[in-house]
Amino acid sequence: MENLYVAQRSRAVLSCALDGPVDPSALSAAFEAVTAEQPQLLAHLVPDGDGHALELLPEAERPRLRTRTGSEEAYLEELNAPLTVGGPLTRAVLVSDPDEERHTLVLSIDHVITDGHSGIALLNTLWDRYREFLGGTGVPRPLAAEFPEPISALLPPSDAADTAEHLARRVEKTGRHPVALVPYDVEATEEAPEEHHRIEVQRLLLDTGATTGLRERARAEGLSVHALLCAALLLAARRRMDGADPRVLGCVSPVDLRSRLSPPVPAHLMVAAVTMHLQALPVGEDTDLLELAREVGDGMRDFLDRGDHFREMRIMPSAPRHPALHLGTVIVTNMGAVSGPRLPTGTRITDVRLVPAREHYFPQAGRSPFMACVTTFDGRLAIEFPHYTACFSRPFMSELRAEVHASLLALAKSAT
The missing domain is CATH 3.30.559.30 (Nonribosomal peptide synthetase, condensation domain)
Incomplete structure (x- = not known):
């Protein structure tokens, strides 16, 4: 059933607007820790028989937090940036104003590996890990070993x-x-x-x-x-x-x-x-x-x-x-x-x-x-x-x- 989402090319775009300081290095470390917990966040789609399967991306191609300077228009630019078949299934971008007082984090996740509930949970977990790294208690996480079973196999x-x-x-x-x-x-x-x-x-x-x-x-x-x-x-x-x-x-x-x-x-x-x-x-x-x-x-x-x-x-x-x-x-x-x-x-x-x-x-x-x-x-x-x-x-x-x-x-x- 999950192969339907490949052709559909839909994604969840979660964002949060922030006032105050944000440490990009701590947020980057938090994103890498969170994505390591679930290998599907570091995967891409590859042909498999009549459909597709998940496969880990090479280390150099795995998603990392990107930072950029921009205004409100940057949100629409990220909303219109696709997640292509064969590329990463996740993208995280921190957009900061020139004074670095206001920020917007935009998190895009392919529908192949998410629904609304898991997308919201990922966003919240990312900021939980950020607090840990900012407070000095965060640690890098080893890559989880296996992909989870698809929901269609759990019926x-x-x-x-x-x-x-x-x-x-x-x-x-x-x-x-x-x-x-x-x-x-x-x-x-x-x-x-x-x-x-x-x-x-x-x-x-x-x-x-x-x-x-x-x-x-x-x-x-x-x-x-x-x-x-x-x-x-x-x-x-x-x-x-x-x-x-x-x-x-x-x-x-x-x-x-x-x-x-x-x-x-x-x-x-x-x-x-x-x-x-x-x-x-x-x-x-x-x-x-x-x-x-x-x-x-x-x-x-x-x-x-x-x-x-x-x-x-x-x-x-x-x-x-x-x-x-x-x-x-x-x-x-x-x-x-x-x-x-x-x-x-x-x-x-x-x-x-x-x-x-x-x-x-x-x-x-x-x-x-x-x-x-x-x-x-x-x-x-x-x-x-x-x-x-x-x-x-x-x-x-x-x-x-x-x-x-x-x-x-x-x-x-x-x-x-």
Whole structure:
């Protein structure tokens, strides 16, 4: 299953903005210690039969912390710098302003070896090691001996006939209820070649009060925050389609498998440990947000109760032959409430972000899902909307972000 991520060319880009002193040599030593603990962080992809395998990079080619001087634009430059097949699967860059008073650490990790939870754990562990090296207690670590087993090898035993039946059922259902996609607002033309476009991000950020209010509203309604977010995003997508009648929209939610395996897989282990849940729902311009959220929540609960999260993992290798299996109008990733890094006294974190990025976009398709990456670092909920400017323009995504923001603030306000 993990071979799918090779062709997908997606990655997690984690970053933290800092005020105060940062010692590049201590941070470099910390990065080398952390990557030595898990050899997949020092690996590259090599051909293996019909797919790919991980192999350690030669010593001279292994990733090291890079430092550079730059401004806010440097973040977008790093966001747009790919991790190529055959090259390192990890990149760490410390960007400092000319006065070296403000810094941004940007950590890029190939989806082949990570999901959101392990990416966040790596970022936090890196700063834990930094404190050790800064305090004189850090020590270089010997390279771990073995690659971990892929998640697809850790699934519980299954019946081949059950898997085949699940695949047939899913293919039939997606064919019967194809989902509508949001049309691009940028026309693909030869006069605007793709090299003039790039990945950008629109960001929605709630303060701790609004985040608490949203949680309280969800609790009062017997819903999850994730279900509320999905409903708000589905309605925003529907308003960007023509016609007044309800349209079948799809909501894709990556589902964490770590805690659902036996034994559980720890968050720090660098593997991709997610499967996908696609729910197709009729959504009209006048659909009630709370009713839609209940449908989303009930659908997710039934999905897990049936054990379909394991079945979906088993049929994922069939996705290239059946692209509609996980084709949604919106893709909503959600890491839940997590803590950000802890830094030594004198250095303060001002922001933490997780943004997914891909290397391949297809403006010629004319429409596609849009992605919303949800994180709640230290009590503040954020939604990142990455987009490729040859598909969705900055004004288009800015308006969408503002609309979803207003919906969430209204929900949070009503809770109080």
